[in-house]
Amino acid sequence: MDFNKVYEIDCINGMNEVLEENSIDIIVTSPPYNIGVKYNSHNDNMEFKDYLEWMNQFGKACKRVLKDNGSLFFNIGDKASDEFKAFDVAKQVNNNNLILQNTIHWIKSIAVPEEDINIGHYKPINSRRYLNNLHEYVFHFTKSGSVTLDRLAIGVPYADKSNIGRWKSVKNDLRDRGNIWYIPYETVKSEKEHPAAFPKRLPEMCIKLHGFNENxxxxxxxxGSGTTCVVAKELGCKYLGFEIDKEYANLSRSKLSQKEISNYISAQE
Ligand SMILES: C[S@@+](CC[C@H](N)C(=O)[O-])C[C@H]1O[C@@H](n2cnc3c(N)ncnc32)[C@H](O)[C@@H]1O
Structure with a gap:
């Protein structure tokens, strides 16, 4: 099994045939959502029952390659007109495979009138019936349902500092962030390179929450465009990726060959 490599193959074949059992610490991924996105190679309009079966096979392959204390962070969104869809898919990943340990809400934009805050970007829908859909899910699956996490690695400072002295368990000015993660899309710098890339901060928070080191x-x-692998590399982890499309695989390779190291959020952003 070679690390730090982009494989241009189907991921289920890749996980079943290239990777060894119990070999992976962290999977962070976002599958095609089957909502008609125009990918180069993949048809994002499958029959829904075929899509669910595919996601079940995906869950099975993830279970095979994950270590016993490994984590799968599975990002998926839905449409305002079909709010059960993300859960239907998550159930397939779970079915006979992995246990849902946490459900994280990725919030792309939020308004908090009391604080005079209205932040983040989204693509508005033209509807009098549906609200704009400003969130996606990150389902955190594990084999046992009880994998220990490093919650304070992505913790936030206490608003009320008197909490620090009040509780014995509180040693630093950091509390659990909880399962609502506000992560805005990054400002697009050039022409869009991939139709469905997630922001770097999403895999970053997942990897830090699971806990990581150089092994x-x-x-x-x-x-896709390699966001998870770029972040893993920049954090000093080993990485592997599968991508079915040649152009996207080459895009990932080119990003992974760049030297640039981003400024990452510290725990006390
Ligand atoms: C939602 S995108 C992932 C985007 C990625 N998170 C990023 O930040 O760039 C899903 C990707 O899965 C790829 N894909 C579709 N079917 C695949 C398969 N069977 N095996 C591997 N990759 C596949 C698509 O070409 C697409 O690039």
Whole structure:
């Protein structure tokens, strides 16, 4: 099994045939959502029952390659007109495969009138019936349902500092962020390179929450433009990615060959 490599193959074949059992620490990924996105190679308009079966096979392959204390962070969104869809898909990943340990809400934009805050970007829908859909899910699956996490690695400072002295367990000015993660899309710098890339901060927070070191192996089976692998590399982990499309695989390779190291959020952003 070679690390730090982009494989231009189907991810289920890749996970079943290239990777060893119990070999991966962290999977962070976002599959095609089956909502008609125009990918180069993949048809994002499958029959829904075929899509669900595919996601079940995906869950099975993830279970095979994950270590017993590994984590799968599975990002998926839905449409305002079909709010059960993300859960239907998550159930297929779970079915006979992995246990849902946490459900994280990725918030792309939020308004907090009391604080005079209205931040983040989204693509507005033209509807009098549906609200704009400003969130996606990150389902955190594990084999046991009880994998220990490093919650304070992505913790936030206490608003009320008197909490620090009040509780014995509180040693630093950091509390659990909880399962609502506000992560805005990054400002697009040039022409859009991939139709469905997530922001770097999303895999960053997942990897930090699981906990990592230089021996940690991070996999993205649907790597697209390579966001997860770029973050894993920049954090000093080992990485692997599968991508079915040649152009996207080459895009990932080119990003992974760049030297640039981003400024990452510290725990006390
Ligand atoms: C939602 S995108 C992932 C985007 C990625 N998170 C990023 O930040 O760029 C899903 C990707 O899965 C790829 N894909 C579709 N079917 C695949 C398969 N069977 N095996 C591997 N990759 C596949 C698509 O080409 C697409 O690039």
């Amino acid at each position: 940690t192996i991070v996999l993205d089976p649907f790597m």
